[in-house]
Amino acid sequence: MSLQISALLGVIVTLVIAIYAFKKQQLTEKGTIAAMLVGITLFSLGGWSWFALLVFFFLSSSLLSKYKKTQKFEFTKEHEKRDQRDVWQVFANSLPAAVVAAVYFIYPSPAVFAAFVAAVATVNADTWATEIGLLDKKTYWILSGKPAKQGRSGAVSVTGLVAAAVASVFITVSALALSALNNLLLQSYSFEEVFATQFIGGIPFILMVAFSGFFGCIADSVLGATVQARYCCPKCKKMTEKVFHGCGTRTTIKQGFALLDNDSVNFLASIAGGVFAYCLALVFL
Numbered sequence: 001m002s003l004q005i006s007a008l009l010g011v012i013v014t015l016v017i018a019i020y021a022f023k024k025q026q027l028t029e030k031g032t033i034a035a036m037l038v039g040i041t042l043f044s045l046g047g048w049s050w051f052a053l054l055v056f057f058f059l060s061s062s063l064l065s066k067y068k069k070t071q072k073f074e075f076t077k078e079h080e081k082r083d084q085r086d087v088w089q090v091f092a093n094s095l096p097a098a099v100v101a102a103v104y105f106i107y108p109s110p111a112v113f114a115a116f117v118a119a120v121a122t123v124n125a126d127t128w129a130t131e132i133g134l135l136d137k138k139t140y141w142i143l144s145g146k147p148a149k150q151g152r153s154g155a156v157s158v159t160g161l162v163a164a165a166v167a168s169v170f171i172t173v174s175a176l177a178l179s180a181l182n183n184l185l186l187q188s189y190s191f192e193e194v195f196a197t198q199f200i201g202g203i204p205f206i207l208m209v210a211f212s213g214f215f216g217c218i219a220d221s222v223l224g225a226t227v228q229a230r231y232c233c234p235k236c237k238k239m240t241e242k243v244f245h246g247c248g249t250r251t252t253i254k255q256g257f258a259l260l261d262n263d264s265v266n267f268l269a270s271i272a273g274g275v276f277a278y279c280l281a282l283v284f285l
């Protein structure tokens, strides 16, 4: 499709959704601008269906974060941030996908499409696993298998793992459904200016990409348990992911690297999921 038309459509649609999300306090000011930049990139370079896939992730995650919110608050207050997504959170969850869209624009191939869907599936799996897994009381450290406190980065539960798998399949199947709808619209109305034919994979594509999303989510937990920064409040002697504890005291780093917070781990995991799917697709597709 013509780049000018898709970019224009992208600006309009993204603006409407971003303003709505900002008003609903889902995004901070800078987070709104970041989301718009990513949205326009996806719309222009990947097409409306790529953009819609990220909206699916954003909407389902926002809905899930509201589910049993008060019950979950107890376990998430030691997290760095909650609720309103800031610029880093937005970029961590969507920049890998946006970069893949740019690659696809220059070099379209089913393997690059697989990488895009897997990058989104990874962040979706991680978010669903966190939001639903938090409600499971039996939580274990991913590497040692020892019991862990609910809500810690690197801790997993059976409920969370099932949620991750379902979330990854959800994004993969949605991506193919959106591509199919795109192609149907193209056939029925022949708006060649607006729609480009999209690749639709079958069962092998679904299996490979959904598995890659799940793999990315596991990579997220492993990184969360090993290299992600973990701090201790010298006053309360409590472990936290925050640089400043809830009591106002500056915390000291106890484990991991200061540069690697929850956002950078999400970012790396999304890349891992995408690269994994790309390799699988090159070999098997």
Ligand SMILES: [Zn+2]
Pocket (backbone or CB within 6 Å): 233, 234, 235, 236, 237, 238, 245, 246, 247, 248, 249
């Ligand atoms: Zn404290």
